[in-house]
Amino acid sequence: MFNGHFERIFSTMFLIISSLFVHIAFLVSVVDIYFKSPIVHNIKPQSSPLEAPARRLVLMVADGLRADSFLGADDLFKTNASHLRHVIEEREAWGVSHTRVPTESRPGYVTLIAGLYEDPSAIAKGWKDNPVEFDSVFNESRYTWSWGSPDILPMFAKGASGNHVYIDMYGSEVEDFSGRRSTTRLDTWVFRKVEEFLNHAKTDAVLNEKLHQDKIVFFLHLLGLDTAGHTHKPHSVEYKENIRVVDAGIKRIEEMIEEFYQHDKKTAYVFTSDHGMTDWGSHGAGDKSETETPLVAWGAGVRGPRPSTSAEPSSPASWRLGHLSRSDVSQADVAPLMASLIGIPVPVNSVGTLPRDYLEVTEHHLSELMFSNARQMVAQYNKKRELTEAGSLSWIYKEFSVLNRSKETKLTDQIRSHIRAKRYTESVSTFLSFLCV
Numbered sequence: 001m002f003n004g005h006f007e008r009i010f011s012t013m014f015l016i017i018s019s020l021f022v023h024i025a026f027l028v029s030v031v032d033i034y035f036k037s038p039i040v041h042n043i044k045p046q047s048s049p050l051e052a053p054a055r056r057l058v059l060m061v062a063d064g065l066r067a068d069s070f071l072g073a074d075d076l077f078k079t080n081a082s083h084l085r086h087v088i089e090e091r092e093a094w095g096v097s098h099t100r101v102p103t104e105s106r107p108g109y110v111t112l113i114a115g116l117y118e119d120p121s122a123i124a125k126g127w128k129d130n131p132v133e134f135d136s137v138f139n140e141s142r143y144t145w146s147w148g149s150p151d152i153l154p155m156f157a158k159g160a161s162g163n164h165v166y167i168d169m170y171g172s173e174v175e176d177f178s179g180r181r182s183t184t185r186l187d188t189w190v191f192r193k194v195e196e197f198l199n200h201a202k203t204d205a206v207l208n209e210k211l212h213q214d215k216i217v218f219f220l221h222l223l224g225l226d227t228a229g230h231t232h233k234p235h236s237v238e239y240k241e242n243i244r245v246v247d248a249g250i251k252r253i254e255e256m257i258e259e260f261y262q263h264d265k266k267t268a269y270v271f272t273s274d275h276g277m278t279d280w281g282s283h284g285a286g287d288k289s290e291t292e293t294p295l296v297a298w299g300a301g302v303r304g305p306r307p308s309t310s311a312e313p314s315s316p317a318s319w320r321l322g323h324l325s326r327s328d329v330s331q332a333d334v335a336p337l338m339a340s341l342i343g344i345p346v347p348v349n350s351v352g353t354l355p356r357d358y359l360e361v362t363e364h365h366l367s368e369l370m371f372s373n374a375r376q377m378v379a380q381y382n383k384k385r386e387l388t389e390a391g392s393l394s395w396i397y398k399e400f401s402v403l404n405r406s407k408e409t410k411l412t413d414q415i416r417s418h419i420r421a422k423r424y425t426e427s428v429s430t431f432l433s434f435l436c437v
Ligand SMILES: [Zn+2]
Pocket: 063, 064, 104, 105, 106, 108, 226, 274, 275
């Protein structure tokens, strides 16, 4: 009788312990798979050997500006963003930049500027700090000057090696969601600071010398629209008024920069947003209003407007842009675009592919840019393979057969020999087949 009793206790205990073990194993595997940093270190940066089309880049990010609010052309809006609207029609390449979830600020900026989708282990730091330092367009630049919010700028300065990423921020108390103060103050602060900076550079020989070097970046972080969207909602008069202020500020910044560089036609401009905003003023999820952000680029190295083709995604009628070619990108593609415009290596952990539709360069130049993008991805892939191989038991490890060492060498050799033989179209199509792998 006692034997049967002990047997039941023993089997119950066994079931409890084994189910506990299975749950722990599942939990550990979930953490191991999904909360592992995608960032790997010690990768050699790759760049094109040809001279870049632009010497400097001006990146302007209107935080929380959704594509529809910016591109939709109701009468009120058309008046408010008249400058950028005119630029789109006359001298700009444009499209929608598709973000991933979570549609939050930090992941958006990491994707735009580093070309990688947010490090999930950053959740342990409340999406505020870098769990692992990462490479970025700013880090690869010779100098970057940035103005904006203390929530965003420090992570790129902190991640940069050496002291070449400069930040100028307002205090966090200026960010006011109560609706009592105009949200445009956040943007006019940035525009005023850039103006003061350029004026100061005219009499500061050291700064002036730095500003006349190539591979430099100006980053304007414009937080007003995010605050206006949260406080007043995207269809409010305040949000649209904030668009007008951003539009007028960008016009002024472009005029000042062109004047400072004596219209040398060596400045590239990129305007986009980190994430969109729902009608009720929130973001974070995957609704189209949150994941569709505008991307417009103009200036040195960027193509002008051209007629649309049937192969392109159609736009809502309210945008009134159906006649112009629309080039959509994934948000991570903005990093290689910016890097290619000023001739710096694509950030080493970037997963973005160069959106060639935005460029106006020779076929040879385009081939070299795409080849350096391919080498950057291969270097990253090889480093990850090395780490996986080193961390696995040799009898379990199996090479990824779709892109093993010999296939990868064959593809890169093919691209190299096409470029040497001036078969540029073939080199680009080999690169595209590499992406399909
Ligand atoms: Zn944001």
